[in-house]
Amino acid sequence: MDGIKRDWNASLSNGIELNADRSPALAGLSFTGKVKGGLWSRHNLFFTLANNLNGMSKMGNIESAAAELGGLRLPQDLEPLEVAGQGSRSITFRANYRGDILAMKVYKPDAIKQFKKKHNKNIAVSEMSRNRAFRKIPELLPFIAKPIAVMGHDGKSTLMFLQEFIDGVPLKELAERNKGLPDSVLEAGETIVRNAELNELYELDLSMDDVLVRKQAGVWTPVLHDFNHVPKVEKPSNSFFARAFKGSAEKKSKRDYQLLEQWRAYSQKCSQ
Ligand SMILES: Nc1ncnc2c1ncn2[C@@H]1O[C@H](COP(=O)(O)OP(=O)(O)O)[C@@H](O)[C@H]1O
Numbered sequence: 001m002d003g004i005k006r007d008w009n010a011s012l013s014n015g016i017e018l019n020a021d022r023s024p025a026l027a028g029l030s031f032t033g034k035v036k037g038g039l040w041s042r043h044n045l046f047f048t049l050a051n052n053l054n055g056m057s058k059m060g061n062i063e064s065a066a067a068e069l070g071g072l073r074l075p076q077d078l079e080p081l082e083v084a085g086q087g088s089r090s091i092t093f094r095a096n097y098r099g100d101i102l103a104m105k106v107y108k109p110d111a112i113k114q115f116k117k118k119h120n121k122n123i124a125v126s127e128m129s130r131n132r133a134f135r136k137i138p139e140l141l142p143f144i145a146k147p148i149a150v151m152g153h154d155g156k157s158t159l160m161f162l163q164e165f166i167d168g169v170p171l172k173e174l175a176e177r178n179k180g181l182p183d184s185v186l187e188a189g190e191t192i193v194r195n196a197e198l199n200e201l202y203e204l205d206l207s208m209d210d211v212l213v214r215k216q217a218g219v220w221t222p223v224l225h226d227f228n229h230v231p232k233v234e235k236p237s238n239s240f241f242a243r244a245f246k247g248s249a250e251k252k253s254k255r256d257y258q259l260l261e262q263w264r265a266y267s268q269k270c271s272q
């Protein structure tokens with residue numbers, strides 16, 4: 001925190017601008033500069049920060065995340081509350097949207113460009129549509145985060161995907177803490193892969209760091225939230241993959257069953 005001075009400019013969609021000048025030399029975080037009203041002044045940012053150390057670090061995280069994303073332009077009724085996590089392509093915030101808590105997944109500028117170049121699609125629109133394809137399978141409802149909306153594809157705000165917020169722990173962490181995964185999680189994993197396969201959806205994001213597990217009605221339940229992977233088997237990117245995956249559904253699901261096997265192996269390891 002020593003001597004760092006960073007500007008964070010967040011333009012809200014109604015034209016309200018926040019210029020926050022972070023001066024850690026003044027014992028923490030202080031915001032000087034113009035706050036013309038709207039979102040931030042409504043919540044009296046200064047006093048929130050001064051009175052709440054926890055809030056201060058969360059706001060600090062939001063600030064650095066915003067800087068990493070090249071700035072955040074948000075609609076007035078969407079307020080980031082804290083950084084929930086980071087992936088290779090995005091940063092996700094826990095956010096308040098019109099009084100509801102949800103996940104606000106904001107894409108890194110490079111990831112947006114690369115996705116467009118490789119797949120000729122908008123990453124947020126593509127992620128939402130794959131998320132919806134999984135949500136359409138009734139057997140998978142408990143295991144798939146609910147997609148809500150894409151914002152910013154019209155350029156009015158930063159490009160983002162709003163999704164149900166999953167209040168859970170990474171699967172890997174649960175295995176470690178619990179000395180093995182509960183049977184309910186391993187059984188759900190089977191259900192997820194089998195039903196995806198039956199519906200011709202493959203290459204799920206089942207890596208142990210990405211899947212969140214939450215307690216629902218007293219039962220540990222894994223929930224998938226990451227849907228921006230474009231499967232090679234659904235849209236072969238070249239003739240090699242086209243030939244390789246021409247075969248049966250069994251072959252196409254191979255990778256998914258392998259990842260599931262990793263859940264089992266890690267669970268076993270943690271239980272010893
Ligand atoms: N819907 C959500 N609810 C809660 N946390 C989330 C949600 N989506 C993402 N996260 C957090 O953000 C991290 C990165 O998200 P992820 O979807 O894996 O991003 P990427 O597409 O960049 O890989 C996750 O590991 C998790 O901690």
Ligand SMILES: [Mg+2]
Nearest residue numbers: 087088210226
């Ligand atoms: Mg991920």
